[in-house]
Amino acid sequence: MSVIQFPKDFVWGVATSAYQIEGAAFEDGRGPSIWDTFSHTPGNIIDDENGDVACDSYHRLDEDIALLKELGVNSYRFSVSWPRVIPDGTGKVNKKGLQYYENLVDQLLEHGIEPMCTLYHWDLPQKLEEKGGWDNRDTIDAFVEYANVMFERLNGKVKRWITLNEPWCASFLSHYIGEHAPGNQDLQLAVNVAHHLLMAHGKTVQAFRELAVEGEIGYAPNVTWLEPYSRKSEDMEACRRGNGWFIEWFMDPVFKGEYPAFLTNWFADKGITIPLKDGDLEVISQPVDFLGINYYNGNLARHKANSGLFDVENIDAGYDKTDFDWFIYPDGFYSVLLYVKKRYGNIPVYITENGACYDDVVENGRVRDEQRIAYIKKHLIALNRCLESGVNIKGYHVWSLLDNFEWAYGYTKRFGIVHVDFQTLKRIPKDSYYWYQKLIRNNWFTI
Numbered sequence: 202m203s204v205i206q207f208p209k210d211f212v213w214g215v216a217t218s219a220y221q222i223e224g225a226a227f228e229d230g231r232g233p234s235i236w237d238t239f240s241h242t243p244g245n246i247i248d249d250e251n252g253d254v255a256c257d258s259y260h261r262l263d264e265d266i267a268l269l270k271e272l273g274v275n276s277y278r279f280s281v282s283w284p285r286v287i288p289d290g291t292g293k294v295n296k297k298g299l300q301y302y303e304n305l306v307d308q309l310l311e312h313g314i315e316p317m318c319t320l321y322h323w324d325l326p327q328k329l330e331e332k333g334g335w336d337n338r339d340t341i342d343a344f345v346e347y348a349n350v351m352f353e354r355l356n357g358k359v360k361r362w363i364t365l366n367e368p369w370c371a372s373f374l375s376h377y378i379g380e381h382a383p384g385n386q387d388l389q390l391a392v393n394v395a396h397h398l399l400m401a402h403g404k405t406v407q408a409f410r411e412l413a414v415e416g417e418i419g420y421a422p423n424v425t426w427l428e429p430y431s432r433k434s435e436d437m438e439a440c441r442r443g444n445g446w447f448i449e450w451f452m453d454p455v456f457k458g459e460y461p462a463f464l465t466n467w468f469a470d471k472g473i474t475i476p477l478k479d480g481d482l483e484v485i486s487q488p489v490d491f492l493g494i495n496y497y498n499g500n501l502a503r504h505k506a507n508s509g510l511f512d513v514e515n516i517d518a519g520y521d522k523t524d525f526d527w528f529i530y531p532d533g534f535y536s537v538l539l540y541v542k543k544r545y546g547n548i549p550v551y552i553t554e555n556g557a558c559y560d561d562v563v564e565n566g567r568v569r570d571e572q573r574i575a576y577i578k579k580h581l582i583a584l585n586r587c588l589e590s591g592v593n594i595k596g597y598h599v600w601s602l603l604d605n606f607e608w609a610y611g612y613t614k615r616f617g618i619v620h621v622d623f624q625t626l627k628r629i630p631k632d633s634y635y636w637y638q639k640l641i642r643n644n645w646f647t648i
């Protein structure tokens with residue numbers, strides 16, 4: 202038997218996001234976001250579902266705080282709905298919206314739970330989308346205006362701030378692949394959006410420093426890890442491009458002040474350019490206090506001409522899969538974290554999302570989600586290997602506290618450690634909740 206131990210000040214948390222759990226989509230002055238528009242457009246979401254009610258967390262704050270308190274986490278990562286705070290994206294502030302988030306933060310602090318506040322978890326106000334959305338450089342300043350409203354209201358209460366969640370999803374998945382809101386399929390548009398998101402990040406970090414906001418600020422890219430099928434240079438270069446789409450594309454500008462040439466050249470060959478202006482990279486590369494990492498899966502992959510955007514194809518390595526149809530690949534978690542440390546230095550890292558989707562069932566009031574427990578254990582073992590290799594990981598957040606609206610998959614994909622019956626909204630802690638509760642209490646687990 203082995204004991205997997207964690208540093209005494211290691212941060213244990215769970216994560217959610219506004220559109221996925223709050224509901225109350227048309228209440229108390231909240232304005233529409235691109236996800237309200239996208240989810241209400243038939244054909245975009247499985248079962249034509251939407252986030253109008255979701256987990257109804259907007260009305261169940263006390264209940265969800267009690268779940269967090271009982272779980273024993275010392276960190277809760279949530280996101281703010283921009284259009285709940287500034288319904289039109291810029292200008293008038295919705296007092297009720299701001300008050301909701303201050304109540305949330307006050308209750309967390311009352312129970313000794315550190316709030317980790319994500320400012321952008323994809324719910325761009327629809328009014329800004331109608332003016333060009335993230336393709337319009339003006340949206341950068343609109344985001345900074347919104348961020349300043351949140352900094353001024355919650356300064357001293359929120360000490361960990363995240364500018365952007367998964368900019369790859371908010372740009373390429375949303376504007377090139379088209380699976381997420383607003384659902385475009387235009388590569389140049391996606392590159393423009395990615396650049397303006399990074400600009401919004403950089404200018405928001407500048408504003409954070411100018412306002413002398415207490416605490417630390419970072420952002421949370423999502424990463425994957427493609428392992429080359431062979432040591433042939435074509436396979437290794439193909440995997441580097443596939444990994445770079447998530448890693449270098451969103452981290453080189455921040456940590457190196459430049460885009461990765463091996464990818465800008467690849468895009469240039471396709472006639473794709475970056476809408477770079479003088480000074481942009483200086484803005485984007487404002488020093489951050491930490492890097493958030495969202496990791497779920499990896500793949501074995503190899504070069505295949507004319508396959509996808511980067512001539513790379515995934516191979517079925519025979520690994521087990523979650524019900525999201527993703528391979529369970531904890532070695533990829535280790536590899537990507539070591540790679541990030543090697544390329545960017547030993548910046549403080551929070552794992553801001555890691556978790557597994559399984560089609561859980563409730564039997565006699567209990568959810569025996571052993572597979573989710575096994576997934577989390579495997580990834581925490583890999584995380585512990587990283588700690589032993591000197592990677593500066595400060596904490597870990599399970600995605601997610603609650604089963605919730607999983608974007609294009611609606612309510613068909615359950616990532617929660619708490620089961621939600623979407624007819625009754627009843628919450629039932631799963632076995633994984635109790636396993637995580639014990640881990641947090643002990644700060645170790647056995648294998």
Ligand SMILES: N=NNCCOCCOc1ccc(-c2cn(C[C@@H]3NC[C@@H](O)[C@H]3O)nn2)cc1
Nearest residue numbers: 218221367374378423425495497554600607608
């Ligand atoms: N890898 N190659 N892709 C090329 C082709 O991609 C097609 C689809 O791609 C992706 C990639 C990533 C995701 C994803 C989902 N979550 C889970 C959410 N995280 C934030 C939180 O809101 C959770 O709900 N994290 N990541 C989905 C789809």
